[in-house]
Amino acid sequence: MKQGNFTCEIFIKAPREKVIELATSFEHHDTLHPLIVKVEEIPAELRVLRRFQITDQLAMGPFRFKIKYRADILKLTPDEARTEAWQSPGVHIISHMFFIEENGGTHLREEYTVEAPNLLFGYTFKQAKAAHEELLQRLKQVAE
Numbered sequence: 001m002k003q004g005n006f007t008c009e010i011f012i013k014a015p016r017e018k019v020i021e022l023a024t025s026f027e028h029h030d031t032l033h034p035l036i037v038k039v040e041e042i043p044a045e046l047r048v049l050r051r052f053q054i055t056d057q058l059a060m061g062p063f064r065f066k067i068k069y070r071a072d073i074l075k076l077t078p079d080e081a082r083t084e085a086w087q088s089p090g091v092h093i094i095s096h097m098f099f100i101e102e103n104g105g106t107h108l109r110e111e112y113t114v115e116a117p118n119l120l121f122g123y124t125f126k127q128a129k130a131a132h133e134e135l136l137q138r139l140k141q142v143a144e
């Protein structure tokens with residue numbers, strides 16, 4: 001297994017509540033997240049605030065394929081959110097989002113940890129980083 005981290009940040013001229021709603025409402029991410037094509041809320045365990053089954057459309061060269069995985073919202077406050085996603089085989093992504101009121105808008109900072117088997121790590125890390133950078137740009141466009 002390999003592990004890596006990346007951070008994405010953006011300033012959005014919108015109230016913090018609106019940014020939190022867009023960033024953590026996974027049921028709408030099929031229109032915001034560049035890889036997600038389907039989101040279904042599923043029953044969650046007691047320690048989990050919300051649980052989703054998500055389907056991504058991925059590409060590797062000329063090949064297109066879909067993967068399904070579970071994503072949980074574990075913490076949600078006016079200042080931060082923590083989510084975790086698990087997909088086969090052995091991929092685990094942790095997201096910690098911070099929502100900071102700033103200059104009449106919201107500074108959104110996301111810190112990611114990606115764990116994946118050695119052979120999948122490079123592809124998984126690259127896809128996750130690119131997708132979340134684009135997601136923040138789309139959140140900004142919708143919120144503003």
